[in-house]
Amino acid sequence: MGFYVRKSVKAGPFRFNLSKSGVGVSAGVPGFRVGTGPRGNYVHLGRGGVYYRTSLKGPTPHATPAVPSPVHTSSVLMEDVTGATALEMAPTGGGDIVEQLNAAARHFRLGWLVSVVAFILGGAVMPWGPLVWALAAPLCVWLFLRDAAKSKVVLFYDVNDAAASWFDSLVEHWLRLSETKKLWRTVASGQVNTLYQHKTNAGASNLVQRADATAGLAGPKHLATNVAVPSIVVGKTSIHFLPDRILVRDGKTYSDVSYPNVRATGYQARFIESPGHTPRDAVQVDQTWQYVNKKGGPDRRYANNPVLPIMMYGNLELTSSGGLQWKVQSSRTDAAPAVAEVLQRVPKGEVAG
Structure with a gap:
C-alpha cells in the first residue's frame, strides 16, 4: 500500500529489518555488521483483527x-x-508501546554531558589535554549511540x-x-x-x-x-x-x-x-x-x-x-x-x- 515507507528502520546504531520471518536487528559499521532477530515491536492488522507482539530483551x-x-x-x-x-x-490501545515511548522520552542523555566534562577536564590538565580527549572520544561516541538507541521505540506494521x-x-x-x-x-x-x-x-x-x-x-x-x-x-x-x-x-x-x-x-x-x-x-x-x-x-x-x-x-x-x-x-x-x-x-x- 502507498502508506508504507520502508522495510527497515534505523534507531541509533541498530537497523531493524522486516521480513516474512519477522523482525531482525543488526548493529555495527558499514561493511561489518552483526545481527539477530526477532527484535522490535510488531503489529499485524488485517482480517481477524489486530495482533501485537512486543519487543524481546536484547539490544x-x-x-x-x-x-x-x-x-x-x-x-x-x-x-x-x-x-x-x-x-x-x-x-487504551493495548500493548506496551506507550510505556516504551514514555521511557524513551524521559531518557537522560549522557553523551553531551560526558563530552562537556571531558573537554573541560582536558583543558584543565594541559598539556595532557589531547591525551584525555583521545581517551574520552570512544566513550563519548558510544554514549551518543546509546542515547540515540534508547531515545527511540521501534514499531513495525504489517497491514x-x-x-x-x-x-x-x-x-x-x-x-x-x-x-x-x-x-x-x-x-x-x-x-x-x-x-x-x-x-x-x-x-x-x-x-x-x-x-x-x-x-x-x-x-x-x-x-x-x-x-x-x-x-x-x-x-x-x-x-x-x-x-x-x-x-x-x-x-x-x-x-x-x-x-x-x-x-x-x-x-x-x-x-x-x-x-x-x-x-x-x-x-x-x-x-x-x-x-x-x-x-x-x-x-x-x-x-x-x-x-x-x-x-x-x-x-x-x-x-x-x-x-x-x-x-x-x-x-x-x-x-x-x-x-x-x-x-x-x-x-x-x-x-x-
Whole structure:
C-alpha cells in the first residue's frame, strides 16, 4: 500500500529489518555488521483483527458551528477546551508501546554531558589535554549511540485487507490537510452573554483562542516506524495517527486512544477573522465590523471601526470518554472535514495479544 515507507528502520546504531520471518536487528559499521532477530515491536492488522507482539530483551531500544471571533477576549470568560493531558489519560490501545515511548522520552542523555566534562577536564590538565580527549572520544561516541538507541521505540506494521485500504485513505487525505495554508487548534472558548459583549466583538456568539498548528507525516521523534504517521503538532503537544491507535503527546508524556473510543466530527463553519490575516486558500463569505449596532451594521460612535472578514473554515473535532479533546481548524474548507469522514470509517477489529 502507498502508506508504507520502508522495510527497515534505523534507531541509533541498530537497523531493524522486516521480513516474512519477522523482525531482525543488526548493529555495527558499514561493511561489518552483526545481527539477530526477532527484535522490535510488531503489529499485524488485517482480517481477524489486530495482533501485537512486543519487543524481546536484547539490544532493542526502549522502544463550533456558531460564529466565533478571536478579538477582545478580555471581557468574556474563556474556558480551556483542550481536554485531558496525556498524563491524565489512561492508555487504551493495548500493548506496551506507550510505556516504551514514555521511557524513551524521559531518557537522560549522557553523551553531551560526558563530552562537556571531558573537554573541560582536558583543558584543565594541559598539556595532557589531547591525551584525555583521545581517551574520552570512544566513550563519548558510544554514549551518543546509546542515547540515540534508547531515545527511540521501534514499531513495525504489517497491514493488509480493509485496514490497509483505510489507513492508505487516511494518509492520502492527510496530505491535503498538510498542504492547507493555515491550521489552528482551539485552546479556549468563551460564550458571549451580554449585549455589550456582542456589540464590541463583531456580533460573534462566542470567542475562541487558537494556537498555530502544523500537519505532517513524520510522527513523534521518539518513534521509529516503517509507515507514514499522520500528525498534528501544536507547541509541546501533538497527536499522531497510527494504523491501530492514536498517540497523544504532552511534552515528554505519551498516552494512546483506540479508534473505537474516538468520535470524529467534521464540518464547515463561518469565522470572523482579524484584518489582514486571511489565508490565501480560504474563502471569504461575508464581512462585519469590530463594533456593531443592534441590527448588525457598523456602530457609528466609533471612529476606528475596522472591517473584519468572515471566512469559511473547515473543522475537525476529536473527542473520547477518556478526556481526548482536539478541535482543529483548517483554512482550506474541505481539508479537515475530509479527514473526519475517513476517521468515521475506521474498520472494526479486536485487539489480541
